Amino acid sequence: MGFRDIHAFNLAMLAKQAWQLIKETLSLFYWVYKARYFPHYSFMEVELGSNPSFVWRSLLQAHDMIREGHPPSKENSSVAQDQGLWKRLWSLNVPPKVWTFMWRACYNVLPTKSKLAWQKVQIDPKCFFRGQKDETTKSILWECPFASNVWALVWGELQKSNSVAKNFFILARHMIQSLDRKELKLWVITSWSITSCSLWNARNHFQFKHVQTHPSEIFKQADSLLKEYQRLAKFLPHR
Template structure:
């Protein structure tokens, strides 16, 4: 749709306020229903149904706010995966020099673009969590969580105590944590 093609570039860089998104949705809906300024037409299908993808029975219009978040998430995804790009190096130096994008904080005096990218980070986190849940069995997910926790503990020992932990010890720690977790899970009453 032409009306959504115009702000696409801006939407991939800046988070558009909800009120503006609602206004754009309203303009699109009025155009769809053939409404002029002073007349009220009957809306035979609600806007949510019109924004549903065609393969799920909708018309396939885009909800402007959701589209904005997805476009920002696409840029944020590039900060996670394209670590050799100029975009990544500039933002890494300015906003998250000692951590990853997923761990970065807002910081002092952030640009509007940085605030916008951080607003889409939660969408990426939810997608990563959902992806892991779909691809891993419960047992694999538990083991992955324990390995991640053990790596984090080893990182903290290195960072705070200057004590390096060998990989075999990290894996052994994860296995012990998993055994403790499973034993505790079996002893707890199920709901």
């Protein structure tokens, strides 16, 4: 359950508040914080500053996570500019750790092997499952045989999708737009997000314990987590 991971839950909540400071620039919330902490800059340019409040210090945890990613390319411009993508992701009825995971994946801050190598960590950037290619967020969650074998088990348009997007953010935008248009079912997008998270967990299990999880087991774990959370979510207050 997502609520067992309190850190992930808190980070997801902070990310939602930080999103308002990026996008809702006409709100009272935005102008109060801008006047106090970043009167001459954008939210993405701010530093902690002197005498920060507890709330501001907490918001900068999400801010720092965003800035760890690569600078946005011309193709994806800024993640903050794609309001439709984030509104759709935030509306998913999934454990908070899945929100956090998708946020990190889209901002390219997951510790993939190529990401660690880019950060000067002494590591071979090659993918575990296709040794001639570097491991990126998109490759490990979508392209490599490890991921492809899982997606082959998924119903509907997901298994037939074939995006040439150059990074995971653009892939996510493409997937959500195309699934909205073709499937018109929020649960399909939900399934895609939670299965991506399960793929990442299985990848970590292989890296640290040297045990490869069977594709059917990864899919089963994702499906079970989704059903368990949505069953229990009926008893939780609306967020």
